[in-house]
Amino acid sequence: PNPDSRLRAGMSFAVSLNFPGEQYPAVNPLALLWSADGSYVWKFEDGKATRVMAEIVQRNSDGVLVMADLAPGDAIITEGILQLSEGANVTVLDGPGSARTPPAAPQN
Template sequence: MNKTLIKNLKPRTKIYAAILLFGVLYVFIRIMIVQVDRNRPIVSFVSEWGKYGKPVTVEEIKAADIPAYTKFTVTYDSDNLASGFVTADIKDKLKKGQDVYFTDNGGTPCGKISNIGQELDINTGMFPVEVEFNALFSASGSISVVFADTSTLKKALVVPNEILDISGDSYYLWKVDDGRAKRIQVKIASRDSYGAVIAEGIQAGDLIVVSGQSQLKDNDPVNIINREALK
């Protein structure tokens, strides 16, 4: 088709010709891609896992001192003041002037314990406690749960609650040992928002799987994808 003939074509005909040309080019490119793909080896997740192990992220368990919080309930009286009652064992843990929090993982204190009664309240059978908040957080008569840091768990082994594998009344963790995943039964001393304190089953220095455990079976080879971060 010479230039004069192309110039004499109607605009609509030119558009159709361009579409046809692009269609032919697209088919040609697709044929080339298919031919290249046919010569390329097919790689599956299964073959990759068999060669390198299933990908997981791990953390090394370290013993650390963890604050333990005691909670109690108070009712707003007026302004920033609130009062409540606690049992004798909780009273003995609290101190006047001690910070209180709205959560059991610390953060910014919301107030302080302003008074701890030493005489038993005959109506409740408990001891009165008063809290002065840093600001007016709620209306008079409202109830709030507050937390006080009352003890420290020494050299505790703590793991995130979400990585626990729970089966009935039993708890398990996935541990990496010699490049393989091991499902380990553990005993829990306590659980809170800071995590689960492990009493038995693991020790400091163990590598515990924190992601990727849902695809694991006992004794599976694993590929630790955050290995460099552990060094």
């Protein structure tokens, strides 16, 4: 039904469908590592690295869905992960996409 003629031939739409079922956190594929115990990620927590086992559920073009003890907003470490160990101190550096102060105008 289209009683108001709001939908017309040739129009394109973005549609979002919600289906019941499990929801999984998505992580950057670069964050995943493997060991004899399985796949895992490093979570940034209280200035330290915490290893979190992460079973891969599905790979997508924009991330990997995992079954893991992660909550919305958890910070997952993606750089320098090969040098980390449980409880290692982690320093967060500015990186691409971070909010930075624009450079000052040149003075004459």
